[in-house]
Amino acid sequence: MCKKIFCTFLQKEAEQQDFQSYPGKLGKRILNEISKEAWSKWIYKQTILINERKLNMMNAHDRKLLKQKMVSFLFKE
Secondary structure, eight states: OOOEEEETTTTEEEEBOSSOOSOHHHHHHHHHHOBHHHHHHHHHHHHHHHHHHTOOTTSHHHHHHHHHHHHHHHHOO
């Protein structure tokens, strides 16, 4: 049975993710506030960002940039 949460991205009740997909406090916040559907929208957007900006996930600066984009995308901050 799927647990329902209020998704802050979609602004409605939606299915919670099956597991914490990001580490740390931010990961717990994502698990509790971001639905499966919203997370899949982020994954799609993330792929576009990595490809268009030619980001290298081995580069700390690029990972930091992607994290900032993720927070602003999911939480509209």
